[in-house]
Amino acid sequence: MRAFQRLEGLVAPMDRANVDTDLIIPKQFLKSIRRTGFGPNLFDELRYLDEGQPDSDCSGRPLNTDFPLNFPRYEGASILLTRENFGCGSSREHAPWALDGAGFRAVIAPSFADIFRSNCFKNGLLPVVLEAERVEQLFAQMYETEGFSLVIDLEQQIIETPDGETISFETEDFGRNCLLKGLDDIGITLQNEAVIRDFERQHQARCPWVFETLEV
Amino acid sequence: MGKTLYDKLWESHLVEARDDGTALIYIDRQLLHEVTSPQAFEGLRLAGRQPWRISANIAVPDHNVSTKAKERAQGLAGVKDQVSRIQLQTLDDNCAEYQIPEIPLNDVRQGIVHVMGPEQGATLPGMTIVCGDSHTSTHGAMAALAHGIGTSEVEHVLATGCLIQRKMKNFRVSVEGELPVGVTGKDIALAIVGEIGTAGGTGCAIEFAGSAVRGLTMEGRMTLCNMAIEAGARAGLVAVDDRTLRYVSQTPFAPRDAQWDQAETYWRTLHSDTDAVFDREVVLDAPAIQPQVTWGTSPEMVTAISGRVPRPEEMETDTARQGLERALSYMGLEPGMPITDIRPDVIFIGSCTNSRIEDMRAAAAVLKGKRVAANITQALVVPGSGLVKKQAEAEGLDQIFKDAGMEWREPGCSMCLAMNADKLEPGQRCASTSNRNFEGRQGFGGRTHLVSPAMAAAAAVAGHFTDVRDVMEARL
Numbered sequence: 167m168r169a170f171q172r173l174e175g176l177v178a179p180m181d182r183a184n185v186d187t188d189l190i191i192p193k194q195f196l197k198s199i200r201r202t203g204f205g206p207n208l209f210d211e212l213r214y215l216d217e218g219q220p221d222s223d224c225s226g227r228p229l230n231t232d233f234p235l236n237f238p239r240y241e242g243a244s245i246l247l248t249r250e251n252f253g254c255g256s257s258r259e260h261a262p263w264a265l266d267g268a269g270f271r272a273v274i275a276p277s278f279a280d281i282f283r284s285n286c287f288k289n290g291l292l293p294v295v296l297e298a299e300r301v302e303q304l305f306a307q308m309y310e311t312e313g314f315s316l317v318i319d320l321e322q323q324i325i326e327t328p329d330g331e332t333i334s335f336e337t338e339d340f341g342r343n344c345l346l347k348g349l350d351d352i353g354i355t356l357q358n359e360a361v362i363r364d365f366e367r368q369h370q371a372r373c374p375w376v377f378e379t380l381e382v
Numbered sequence: 383m384g385k386t387l388y389d390k391l392w393e394s395h396l397v398e399a400r401d402d403g404t405a406l407i408y409i410d411r412q413l414l415h416e417v418t419s420p421q422a423f424e425g426l427r428l429a430g431r432q433p434w435r436i437s438a439n440i441a442v443p444d445h446n447v448s449t450k451a452k453e454r455a456q457g458l459a460g461v462k463d464q465v466s467r468i469q470l471q472t473l474d475d476n477c478a479e480y481q482i483p484e485i486p487l488n489d490v491r492q493g494i495v496h497v498m499g500p501e502q503g504a505t506l507p508g509m510t511i512v513c514g515d516s517h518t519s520t521h522g523a524m525a526a527l528a529h530g531i532g533t534s535e536v537e538h539v540l541a542t543g544c545l546i547q548r549k550m551k552n553f554r555v556s557v558e559g560e561l562p563v564g565v566t567g568k569d570i571a572l573a574i575v576g577e578i579g580t581a582g583g584t585g586c587a588i589e590f591a592g593s594a595v596r597g598l599t600m601e602g603r604m605t606l607c608n609m610a611i612e613a614g615a616r617a618g619l620v621a622v623d624d625r626t627l628r629y630v631s632q633t634p635f636a637p638r639d640a641q642w643d644q645a646e647t648y649w650r651t652l653h654s655d656t657d658a659v660f661d662r663e664v665v666l667d668a669p670a671i672q673p674q675v676t677w678g679t680s681p682e683m684v685t686a687i688s689g690r691v692p693r694p695e696e697m698e699t700d701t702a703r704q705g706l707e708r709a710l711s712y713m714g715l716e717p718g719m720p721i722t723d724i725r726p727d728v729i730f731i732g733s734c735t736n737s738r739i740e741d742m743r744a745a746a747a748v749l750k751g752k753r754v755a756a757n758i759t760q761a762l763v764v765p766g767s768g769l770v771k772k773q774a775e776a777e778g779l780d781q782i783f784k785d786a787g788m789e790w791r792e793p794g795c796s797m798c799l800a801m802n803a804d805k806l807e808p809g810q811r812c813a814s815t816s817n818r819n820f821e822g823r824q825g826f827g828g829r830t831h832l833v834s835p836a837m838a839a840a841a842a843v844a845g846h847f848t849d850v851r852d853v854m855e856a857r858l
Contacts, residue, residue: 182708183701184580184680188820193801197446197465199420199472201533217808217826220465249701251581254614255818256799257516258418259532280584280616281516281530288534338548339402352429355406355542358398362544365397365408366435372394373508375637375645376410379437380504382483382491 168290169348173271174317175244177308179234180209185248186255187282191264195220204260205267209235239312246273247304252293253282262289272318274325276301287341290348292320294335320346384655386552387619388587391527391652395510397544406544410509412536413495414441414482416473417801418514422537423476433480434543440504441477441484443470444494446801449764449791457487466802493767493793496520496734500604501767503633507622507649512539517734517817519610522618523603524626525652527587529616551585551661553615554654556592559668564851566744567602568736568815568834570594570666571609572674576684578664583615586662589654590620594668600629601740608735609817612681621653675721675847676819676832678709683819685721687837687849693717712821713829714809721847724831726813728806729754729761729788729842730824731835733798736815737766739773741835746779748839748853749786755845761788762804764796786842800825813841 195207197220206224211217213236215228229236235243246265252275253261262285265273271291276298278286286293296304307327308314317326320342325333337345344351355362370377385393397406419441426433433439446466453460458474461467470487477484485491491502496517499505505521511528512518514536521528531545539545555578557570575582588610590603598606603620610618620626627646630636637645672686683706685692691710694717697703710717715724731737731745742765754761763783765771771793774780780790797804798816806812806828815838819830833841840850 183705186680186818186820188799188818188823192822192826193799196417196801197463197469199424199469201421201424211822211826251584251614254580255516255611255820257514257530257532259421259514259534262532277581277584279581279614281532285532285534288532338404340400340404340546343402350429351546352431352538352541355538355544355546358406361398362406362408362434362542366543369395369408373410373645373648375506375641376509377435377437378635378637380440380483380635382440382485382489 167288167344167348167350170271170290170292170320170345172317172319173244175271175315176240176242177245177247177314177316178240178243179305179308180246180248181305183249184251184254187253187258187261188255190253190261191258192218194218196258196260201263202267204264205269208264208268242269244269244271245316245318246270247301247308248273248275249301250276250298252278254279257281259285262286262291266291274301274304287345290345292318292345294318294325296333296335300333383659384657386654386658386660387525387589387621387652388527388550388552391508391510392549394508395527404546404548407510407547409438409512409539409543409545411505411511412439412539413499413511413513413518414439415445415495415515416443416469417445418533419476419536420469420472421533422540423480425537426540431541433482433540436481438543439482441473441482442492442495442498443473443487445795445799446470447487447794448802449794449796449804451792454488454792490768490772493770494734494737494795496608497737497766497770500524501633501769503630503635506630506636507626507652512545516611517608519616519618520604520608520734522607522610523600523620524630525619525622525649527617530611550587550617553583553586553588553662554660555588555590555664555666557590557594557666557668558592559594561594561597561668561671564836564854565671565673566834566836567598567605569671569674571606572676572681572684572832573666573671575609575613575681576674577666578613580612580680580682581614583610583613586615587617587619588613588615590618595620596623599740600625601738604738605735612817622649673834673837673850675837677713677715677721679712679819679821681817681819681832683709687721687847689721691715691717691719691721723846725757725811725846726831726841727757727759727810728812729758729838730797730812730814730816731838732762732764732766732796733816734766735817736835737764737770739770741815742770742774742779745835745839746782748836748850749843750782752786752843754787754842757845758842761842762791762797763788764791765793767793797824799823813838813847
């Protein structure tokens with residue numbers, strides 16, 4: 167996994183609450199058997215005026231010019247600023263894959279849905295939780311200032327604003343360490359192979375029916 | 383201090399608790415389908431890893447399959463869309479390569495993964511169950527700790543037999559009293575989401591309790607747990623009782639003989655202790671729950687059939703008001719209009735929420751001897767599995783649907799997420815028994831109203847949303 171340590175990036179808005187993963191990446195793109203290629207279809211139904219199709223070229227599609235992420239001032243943004251319960255709904259990991267593919271490395275919101283949040287940590291995408299009031303201030307500053315950028319330092323768990331203000335945030339230790347070092351958590355878990363085997367033996371003695379072969 | 387059901391399930395699968403607050407949890411069963419597994423198998427292959435325990439897994443194609451009999455009869459070759467066909471073929475290939483048991487496309491046991499699992503006894507009480515699908519919470523109806531995971535976690539479970547997790551909070555939602563006739567598990571689920579919101583259960587496992595929940599059939603409990611994720615909770619739970627055990631005992635993969643006795647003894651301990659302490663509790667009054675209809679673009683945007691679409695000025699915050707205005711604009715609804723004035727174009731009865739035999743029966747009871755209204759342009763009934771379909775046909779329910787002017791389809795996820803050809807056209811309005819009314823969920827520009835199967839059937843007959851109890855009374 168790609169490591170995340172320090173990011174300086176342009177901030178773009180997704181100014182609504184309860185953004186669901188269907189909105190982040192619509193179902194027709196889930197037919198792909200790859201992990202990449204979802205970037206052009208991030209927020210497809212909001213970004214374009216027509217219905218997107220998998221594996222089709224997006225360069226000639228009619229853009230929704232009212233959608234902020236299509237505004238030239240947000241081009242090249244790597245930090246998405248949004249509101250409560252971002253990533254709710256479907257467990258599709260295609261959502262962080264699409265954000266990643268579109269160049270986003272961090273999402274700032276007052277809260278995230280559980281599965282989405284967990285999926286972010288597996289993909290080098292940092293979910294940052296700030297108080298709703300703080301997010302509101304950042305929205306105001308971002309709308310006011312073209313080119314509004316933030317620095318996110320994961321090691322220190324701080325965000326630096328252009329005014330020199332520092333905002334602290336908290337992330338869970340395990341996820342932070344994996345992100346900082348770009349660690350593959352399967353490798354970490356398999357270091358405990360003996361412990362898992364030992365548990366499995368005891369569990370099988372208690373609940374043997376769990377271990378029956380499923381003959382289909 | 384006593385333990386909650388969730389505490390018990392967690393502790394019995396805890397391999398290792400770490401200082402950083404995470405834990406390794408042993409996974410008893412992983413359900414796989416075509417959409418969220420290909421990248422996981424690819425990751426396994428690239429890393430040169432083998433599945434930790436092959437028999438922990440069972441696969442079935444469901445999300446992307448055609449529900450048309452003619453196309454299904456041709457197997458994978460009948461899947462017209464090449465991208466979909468490759469995805470379905472990839473599941474078959476991966477299962478063959480890693481010797482993972484798979485119920486194939488045209489097997490009578492094939493169906494939506496969350497219908498097939500309980501039906502086959504592949505999901506049993508006391509298990510930890512995962513699947514790369516958020517509606518895995520369904521299986522909590524069997525007192526299993528079941529939740530949806532992402533594809534990286536699917537790969538992690540395949541490779542290690544475990545999941546890295548943090549313990550969730552304990553949240554109990556009790557529904558007490560007698561449920562009115564015509565009010566179902568779906569209505570309870572929607573009422574709860576309306577009460578606590580789509581983020582109300584974030585970070586929690588919700589145990590559904592109370593006399594009204596105990597009074598639900600296993601199908602009704604599955605509907606309820608299915609929608610725990612719509613309240614933000616990864617896992618829903620219902621304690622084991624005689625009804626659970628009776629249901630499980632009739633499934634093919636259930637333990638037998640001495641092993642059943644051993645299992646039953648254990649399973650009967652799967653309830654929260656009377657002195658267990660919950661982090662949060664909510665109590666709903668069952669007699670006060672009416673049939674529910676969603677009017678917006680989030681499952682929490684819901685009201686009773688007797689209700690009205692809210693007005694923006696009633697909202698307390700700017701974000702909520704803007705959300706409401708956007709939802710009404712997308713849904714093409716007027717503020718303050720009665721729910722009964724909303725006229726669907728399409729009826730969809732199906733999905734992992736409501737496609738089990740009880741759901742088919744409830745819809746058929748309303749539709750018997752009736753025709754769908756003239757303004758309904760399409761009405762789909764999609765059974766949750768081949769076995770549900772077979773049972774429904776044995777009871778003559780398919781004929782009731784067909785006589786009413788509805789299409790009786792082959793099992794699959796169908797118009798719930800519209801990955802296959804079953805989808806809404808822009809602007810079309812659907813009375814749907816599925817679980818999500820998000821923008822574009824059932825098709826680009828499509829408008830979804832979530833209801834119970836009986837309410838969908840009542841809307842089909844009336845041509846607008848109507849209280850199913852009025853329809854049923856008129857019949858008597």
